[in-house]
Amino acid sequence: MFLSLTDVQVRYPGGAKPAVAGVTLGLAAGQIGVLIGPSGCGKTTLLRAVAGLEGVCGGRIALQGEVVSSTSVHIAAEARRIGMVFQDYALFPHLDVRRNVDFGIRHLDSTQRRARVDEVLELVGLGGMQSRYPHALSGGQQQRVALARALAPKPRLLLLDEPFSNLDVELRERLAHEVRAILKAAGATALFVTHDQLEAFAIGDVVGVMHEGRLQQWDDAYTLYHRPATRFVAEFIGHGVFAPAHLAQHGGQVVVQTPLGPLQDIEECPLPSAYPDGLCDVLLRADDIVHDPGAAVRGQIVRKAFRGADFLYTLRLPSGETVLAHVPSHYAHSVGDWVGIRVAMDHVVTFARLAEPPTSP
Known part of the structure; x- marks a missing residue:
């Protein structure tokens, strides 16, 4: 597996119970995984642990066969070659699109930077907008700039934390389909967090339902709906009684x-x-x-x-x-x-x- 989590546990100081309790899952290269569940279920904490922003108190996380987190190993977030897209986009308002996107590739020479920025902007459908500033872009365009910036350094893994939550419902679903196409075109492996089932089904190859820190089921959307493994999954996914x-x-x-x-x-x-x-x-x-x-x-x-x-x-x-x-x-x-x-x-x-x-x- 490209990304492998084995019995991962994360506990916050003073917490009565783990925020993440014994999660095991795997992502193959080029797959898009989605974590979904109610607020406070541990999905964002798990994403942060994969990123290296949270340590684990049990189990291990491996990326391309390399253990990056365990009780004895913690590779720093900046050394994991993982890209992140946040729900607030985190764009620099005083920088134009080109300088926002090349922020993580300043180690390249100017010719290489320009070529890579142009390449990823074309990939996300923003070719020709290099000189625009964030305030002149729509919410969906700003989200694409954030995605282009995360893709520019060619990360091993891309993590997306509720990236569409600030957008209206219609745009969210459309952008989810478009982002899936972009990630597939880039050959990216990605792990995505959302609370929206339509987003999860639109973007994910495999979807995980979390509840109270535990992964209830890790499967394709069809199986989650028609073959729920637990009563919680059956109640959480779709409409039914x-x-x-x-x-x-x-x-x-x-x-x-x-x-x-x-x-x-x-x-x-x-x-x-x-x-x-x-x-x-x-x-x-x-x-x-x-x-x-x-x-x-x-x-x-x-x-x-x-x-x-x-x-x-x-x-x-x-x-x-x-x-x-x-x-x-x-x-x-x-x-x-x-x-x-x-x-x-x-x-x-x-x-x-x-x-x-x-x-x-």
Whole structure:
């Protein structure tokens, strides 16, 4: 692996528990990895440890086979040949684009510097803007200058810490696709931190979900969504809810009984013996629930969110359970309406049923 983290732990002085606890992951050369998770989950701390800005109290970090961090080794950040792009861009307002970009390559002669700056500015789509100043650039252009500056010294690894967080939503997603194309064209290996799932899926070859300092899953976006390894990943990625279910075997077939009726002919369905008495929770994604006026099961709309092409409806079933459903926006039902729904899924995701909270006396 080009970048390898093995059981990495980071603890801040006075912290009751590690900020990063036993993280293991790997990135191949040319891959883009993304760390995602709620605020305070440890993703930025892990990025800083890779950069050399934080020491580790356990495990090791290796870059191209060289250990750069462990309990006995700490290569200084400036000696790791790692580029960083920050969320505030950190451009020098008094320097033009050319001088901002060549800041990290002043050791080259002027001809080499000029050629490299022109090369990376063309790569990020800012050719011809060498004489502009940061205040004359849009937010997206400033971010590209920051990326060009990080790429100019030809770092072994590029780290990006929420680089689009100051941009509006539409620009963030578009720029994520563009930055991915730039990194791929540059042949860069990169590790990216974000809290935005759309950004993560747009830019990453592999995505890691972190929670309370631990890496819950390190996988491609499709697998995270359809094959979540933990209950937290299932809840954090996409829109969905857990519903109580019962697994029962009829002949050679497992039937999953849910509040929306029985499911059968489901791929990779666990056997009833996987859970006590076959009782479990099944993940119902919003795209598993189909709006069907002729369906026998009906749900009452308790909330709706317009998303352009569709609505995200929150529906309460007669049993009291709640499900989510994406419904095309030309079905403009009102809150309080009852609508027909059915389940359409080809694989099932189940987890152990959570214990019921104790009832108050």
